[in-house]
Amino acid sequence: MTTTRRDFLKVTAVVGGGLTLGVSLPGAVSDAQAAGTLYTPNAWVHIADDNTITLISARSEMGQGVYTSMPMLIAEELNVDIRKVKVEIAPVGEVYTNTLLGGQLTGGSTSVREGWEKLRVAGAQVRTMLVNAAADKWQVSADKLRVADGKVIGPGGRKATYGELADAASKLPVPKDVVLKEPKDFKIVGKATKRLDTPPKVNGTAVYGIDVKLPGMVYASLEQCPVIGGKVTGFDAAKAKAMPGVIDVVQIRDGVAVVADSYWHAKKAREALTVTWDEGPVAKIDNASMMEGIRNAKDAPTPIKKTGDADAAMKTAAKTMQAEYWSPLLAHATMEPQNFTADYKNGKCLVVGPAQFQQGTQGNVAAALGIKPEDVTVKTTFLGGGFGRRLEYDFAVQAAEISKAVGKPVKLLWSREDDTTHDFYRPMALHRMTGGLDASGKPVALTFQLTSQSVTQRAFGLPKGTLDPFMSEASVVGYDIPNMTQELIEHDSGLRVGYWRSVSHALNAFANESFIDEMAAAAGKDPYQYRLSLLDKQPRYANVLKIAATRAGWGKPLPAGHSRGIALMEGYDTYMAQVAEISVKDNEITVHKIWVVADLGRMVNPDTVEAQLESSIAFGLSSTLGAEITLDKGRVQQSNFHDYPVIRMSQMPRIDVTLVKSTEKPGGIGEPATALVGPAVANALFAATGKRVRKIPLSPDNIKSA
Amino acid sequence: MTTSFNLNGKQVTVKAEPDTPLLWVIRDEIGLTGTKFGCGMALCGACTVQLDGAPIRSCQTPVSAAAGKKVATVESLSKDNSHPLQKAWIAHDVPQCGYCQSGQLMSAAALLRTNKNPSDADIENAMSGNICRCGTYNRIRAAIKSAAAEMRKA
Numbered sequence: 120m121t122t123t124r125r126d127f128l129k130v131t132a133v134v135g136g137g138l139t140l141g142v143s144l145p146g147a148v149s150d151a152q153a154a155g156t157l158y159t160p161n162a163w164v165h166i167a168d169d170n171t172i173t174l175i176s177a178r179s180e181m182g183q184g185v186y187t188s189m190p191m192l193i194a195e196e197l198n199v200d201i202r203k204v205k206v207e208i209a210p211v212g213e214v215y216t217n218t219l220l221g222g223q224l225t226g227g228s229t230s231v232r233e234g235w236e237k238l239r240v241a242g243a244q245v246r247t248m249l250v251n252a253a254a255d256k257w258q259v260s261a262d263k264l265r266v267a268d269g270k271v272i273g274p275g276g277r278k279a280t281y282g283e284l285a286d287a288a289s290k291l292p293v294p295k296d297v298v299l300k301e302p303k304d305f306k307i308v309g310k311a312t313k314r315l316d317t318p319p320k321v322n323g324t325a326v327y328g329i330d331v332k333l334p335g336m337v338y339a340s341l342e343q344c345p346v347i348g349g350k351v352t353g354f355d356a357a358k359a360k361a362m363p364g365v366i367d368v369v370q371i372r373d374g375v376a377v378v379a380d381s382y383w384h385a386k387k388a389r390e391a392l393t394v395t396w397d398e399g400p401v402a403k404i405d406n407a408s409m410m411e412g413i414r415n416a417k418d419a420p421t422p423i424k425k426t427g428d429a430d431a432a433m434k435t436a437a438k439t440m441q442a443e444y445w446s447p448l449l450a451h452a453t454m455e456p457q458n459f460t461a462d463y464k465n466g467k468c469l470v471v472g473p474a475q476f477q478q479g480t481q482g483n484v485a486a487a488l489g490i491k492p493e494d495v496t497v498k499t500t501f502l503g504g505g506f507g508r509r510l511e512y513d514f515a516v517q518a519a520e521i522s523k524a525v526g527k528p529v530k531l532l533w534s535r536e537d538d539t540t541h542d543f544y545r546p547m548a549l550h551r552m553t554g555g556l557d558a559s560g561k562p563v564a565l566t567f568q569l570t571s572q573s574v575t576q577r578a579f580g581l582p583k584g585t586l587d588p589f590m591s592e593a594s595v596v597g598y599d600i601p602n603m604t605q606e607l608i609e610h611d612s613g614l615r616v617g618y619w620r621s622v623s624h625a626l627n628a629f630a631n632e633s634f635i636d637e638m639a640a641a642a643g644k645d646p647y648q649y650r651l652s653l654l655d656k657q658p659r660y661a662n663v664l665k666i667a668a669t670r671a672g673w674g675k676p677l678p679a680g681h682s683r684g685i686a687l688m689e690g691y692d693t694y695m696a697q698v699a700e701i702s703v704k705d706n707e708i709t710v711h712k713i714w715v716v717a718d719l720g721r722m723v724n725p726d727t728v729e730a731q732l733e734s735s736i737a738f739g740l741s742s743t744l745g746a747e748i749t750l751d752k753g754r755v756q757q758s759n760f761h762d763y764p765v766i767r768m769s770q771m772p773r774i775d776v777t778l779v780k781s782t783e784k785p786g787g788i789g790e791p792a793t794a795l796v797g798p799a800v801a802n803a804l805f806a807a808t809g810k811r812v813r814k815i816p817l818s819p820d821n822i823k824s825a
Numbered sequence: 826m827t828t829s830f831n832l833n834g835k836q837v838t839v840k841a842e843p844d845t846p847l848l849w850v851i852r853d854e855i856g857l858t859g860t861k862f863g864c865g866m867a868l869c870g871a872c873t874v875q876l877d878g879a880p881i882r883s884c885q886t887p888v889s890a891a892a893g894k895k896v897a898t899v900e901s902l903s904k905d906n907s908h909p910l911q912k913a914w915i916a917h918d919v920p921q922c923g924y925c926q927s928g929q930l931m932s933a934a935a936l937l938r939t940n941k942n943p944s945d946a947d948i949e950n951a952m953s954g955n956i957c958r959c960g961t962y963n964r965i966r967a968a969i970k971s972a973a974a975e976m977r978k979a
Contacts, residue, residue, distance in 0.1 A: 182921030182959045313918055318906055320923030321914045323859020323899040327924060330858040338853070363842065383841070383849040454863055454871060454924040454958045503861070503924030504958050535864040726918060730964070734921055737960020760868040760956060769949045771962035 158285035160248050161293050162214040163193055163241035170282030172269065173205040177215035179225040179475050180208070181505030182734065183789045184727035186316045191723050192234055195307045196242030196299065198266040206315055208499045211477045224476040226510055226618060228691040228787025231723050235785050243297035252287035253279050302721065302782070311726040316501070327503045328472035331460040333528040337366055339521045340385040341531060343374040343541055346398040346753035347615055351375060354394040362388035369524040373513065376521045382532050401613055402753035409612045409750065413549045413570050416610035420568065421584060423591045427602035432564035436555025440641055444552070444630040445814045448748035449545040449619055450757070452765060455503020456538045461518035462528035467494045468519050473502035475509040483512050484519045506738070507618035511543050539763055540755040543617025544748055546572035550630035560642025562600045562653070569594065569627065570608040572616045583609065593624040593690050593794065596631050597660040598653035614750065620738055624690040624794035629815060632686040632798035637811060646802060647673050647685050660687060663696040663716040666777055671698035671714040681711065684803030686795050691787030693719040699799035703807045706819040708744060710772040710800060715792055720783035728788050729776045735792035736774060741765040743797040745816050830891040833901040843889035848872045850888045851898060859899040859927045863956070870955030873928035874898045880935040899927035902934065910934055913972035921959035929955050933969050941977050943969065
């Protein structure tokens with residue numbers, strides 16, 4: 120029995136707070152209340168009597184374009200010009216729950232999938248209310264009225280703007296049943312639309328968490344234990360307190376905070392602190408012991424899926440093979456280091472910053488302060504990257520605790536070193552794969568066993584032994600292999616782990632798509648043709664694979680020293696193939712070009728879809744080529760971009776995007792390409808060198824020792 | 826002890842200690858927050874501003890180094906997004922999370938000051954100090970070329 124994501128998050132997420140409409144954000148994020156008298160027909164639309172229309176996005180904007188795509192869905196049915204609306208990020212409220220995940224959070228490439236119908240219904244409800252208000256006003260039947268560009272138009276050329284009708288409309292009941300447009304009639308959805316957040320992001324006015332300023336605000340820098348989870352046993356703040364600008368030094372649960380009149384003063388004084396720690400159990404682990412623990416894990420396997428009888432088929436196979444694949448710990452490395460601003464006053468707390476999980480932020484800040492969730496107001500700014508790191512709320516809780524301790528509004532800002540060494544890391548993973556081929560080379564059996572750590576057990580209290588659906592993603596291949604077993608060993612390595620863009624897709628696709636390539640090689644077959652021969656019953660898989668091979672000129676001559684690799688996956692309801700063209704010199708890979716083909720069903724903003732594919736590939740390439748977190752005596756050994764290198768412009772391949780025209784329901788697009796670029800490059804590396812590198816990253820060291 | 830310099834065409838005098846990084850003076854004391862903090866070690870370029878027209882990492886530049894000089898931040902390009910680079914960034918919808926883009930724009934502006942027709946290699950050279958974790962590099966390259974073309978026409 121599989122627990123659905125929806126179910127377990129519903130029962131375990133910290134939920135609190137009622138609907139508090141009209142909370143607006145500082146700075147460039149629109150301020151609906153400034154636009155005259157405001158009417159709110161439903162939770163998604165504010166209309167002011169001066170005809171300013173504000174649409175709510177309940178998802179956090181962290182680069183993926185929801186600040187535009189969510190309002191596009193509402194605007195489609197409301198019949199307003201998307202260029203003329205304002206956008207506001209939602210406050211915490213039940214109505215803004217992500218029903219695919221069971222909490223108010225942004226992640227899992229769910230925003231469009233979850234909002235696809237809901238937000239169009241929301242727009243259609245308000246449109247219907249406005250039409251009904253006009254019908255009442257003009258004493259005509261509603262079916263004689265139509266809407267266009269923010270106006271209701273009646274017989275005889277009568278017109279009323281939404282602003283003129285908003286007061287009356289907002290007093291009407293919200294209709295339960297509304298008629299939605301046929302997709303062929305869409306004027307906004309599915310059309311490449313310029314992002315609404317680009318203008319403030321090119322002139323310095325976009326407000327990120329780091330830019331928040333509250334009246335009387337002070338700045339904090341927090342010394343945390345170099346070993347994650349360690350506790351303060353004592354500290355000497357005498358020197359720090361004597362430094363310029365220092366206001367106070369306070370101990371909170373996670374460490375010792377220096378509070379000063381500027382970030383720089385706080386950071387400088389923090390360097391003068393002496394803190395002693397109880398380092399805790401993590402101090403006993405390092406990379407080698409983690410790998411050994413994973414290799415020897417005795418935890419009972421949890422079945423994912425069983426098809427036919429893989430064990431029996433393996434015994435009668437003409438040829439059997441096995442392989443092990445390793446994926447390392449990874450940090451998120453958002454460009455904006457973790458931060459939050461908090462103002463605790465009289466049992467209430469305002470927290471403002473970059474959050475992916477508003478309810479978690481609210482509930483956990485409340486718990487830490489000993490107040491009720493409804494007494495915590497969460498405002499979400501733009502996020503300088505998320506990638507799963509900002510599903511956590513450690514930094515928000517810390518800011519709130521510091522504010523309470525000093526009795527002032529506080530902005531807590533982590534350094535890059537704090538950020539790299541105190542992440543919730545993507546877990547280390549081992550895949551054990553076995554395969555059986557018949558005499559013709561066709562695969563007749565496949566077993567897949569992943570050993571890794573469950574993020575969901577920590578983050579959402581998923582009971583041990585329950586299948587973590589965020590570990591089994593893309594574990595079951597689409598290939599027609601009659602006997603297959605997929606299983607999971609959930610092994611806790613002791614280090615805290617987190618969701619990292621594409622989560623287990625990246626782990627599982629690396630193993631599956633490398634291993635199918637190995638099977639093709641063992642069968643003496645072309646890796647593209649081999650895959651295609653196993654997809655007769657899978658038209659969407661086969662289609663993207665064929666297009667990718669055609670676009671990339673698969674089988675055609677390449678420049679000297681260049682090679683190609685191919686990979687295929689379904690993730691987030693999106694079918695995707697990638698071809699990588701690379702060259703290798705002195706065990707160093709140069710990725711020249713990636714062809715990516717995605718069938719994600721219907722799209723909201725195709726230009727954002729392309730941008731997300733480019734972005735996901737860049738993100739996946741950083742971890743494919745070099746970035747890796749290692750642990751020694753419980754200490755993360757990397758600290759900044761010099762030893763956790765992410766790709767730069769000179770390493771960015773050219774990207775050829777093909778989007779399949781489709782009327783299928785929307786799939787997610789923020790993550791899958793991150794997962795697939797690794798195996799595409801690994802397979803190209805094999806084609807180039809004959810070396811099968813089964814350990815990410817495909818760094819010169821790992822290539823050399825393979 | 827104060828330091829005076831020209832910021833975006835306006836004379837400013839600040840109180841911060843002379844060894845304070847220019848970044849924090851601009852952000853916290855002056856209150857212009859377009860310039861971002863990314864790494865504190867001149868590795869990522871998020872804090873790029875121009876000092877007398879040359880791109881510098883303000884997180885590693887003491888404010889004393891700016892004394893008597895001209896400092897330009899992203900806010901100097903234009904408020905109304907009329908600068909050719911801002912127009913090109915909008916036309917190509919370059920930013921995703923957008924956090925690094927102030928630094929990207931200031932590196933690009935410095936490049937175009939001395940090179941009106943940059944090649945791919947010129948662009949990659951000039952922009953190699955600026956990390957974009959969202960991977961908008963290909964769009965940045967294209968936008969710089971569009972802006973250069975517009976500036977050549979002007």
